Amino acid sequence: xxxxxxxxxxxxxxxxxxxxxxxxxxxxxxxxxxxxxxxxxxxxxxxxxxxxxxxxxxxxxxxxxxxxxxxxxxxxxxxxxxxxxxxxxxxxxxxxxxxxxxxxxxxxxxxxxxx
Numbered sequence: 001x002x003x004x005x006x007x008x009x010x011x012x013x014x015x016x017x018x019x020x021x022x023x024x025x026x027x028x029x030x031x032x033x034x035x036x037x038x039x040x041x042x043x044x045x046x047x048x049x050x051x052x053x054x055x056x057x058x059x060x061x062x063x064x065x066x067x068x069x070x071x072x073x074x075x076x077x078x079x080x081x082x083x084x085x086x087x088x089x090x091x092x093x094x095x096x097x098x099x100x101x102x103x104x105x106x107x108x109x110x111x112x113x114x115x
Contacts, residue, residue: 002026002104004095009109016113017083022095022106024076029099034071034078038091038111045094049080062088085113 008020020036035050049069051057057069063082071078078095090113095106 002028002097002099002102004097004104004106006093006095006106006109009093009111011112011114012085014085014087014113014115016085017081018085018111020080020082020093020095020109020111022078024078024095024097024104026104028076028097029101032097032099034069035096035098036069036078036080037094037096038089039094039108040088040091043091048093051078082111085111087113087115089113 002024003026004022004024006022012018033050033052036048037045038048039045047060048063049059049067051069051071066084068081092108092110094108097104
């Protein structure tokens, strides 16, 4: 089993910066994709950014230019830095790891951006 655990959420003022971390325990297959999703109240969960184990990243249009996803394969960790935060970035952010064996979700971390 793979257990992702997120950290780094909190309350941030609009225009601020936040860095989320996710560390995964368990046996992660060498080929995997690590991603961040978010879910705002009353909305569907949406992809924020994803990165392959080879370092290829893609971003939702809503965070392009403001977000940066990175990973440390040795630590089974993935990070998301978000700049110029907006109130509409308020959501629970989830770490998701997809391997050949399955899809694994973290419990989520709340990010609240005040205007």
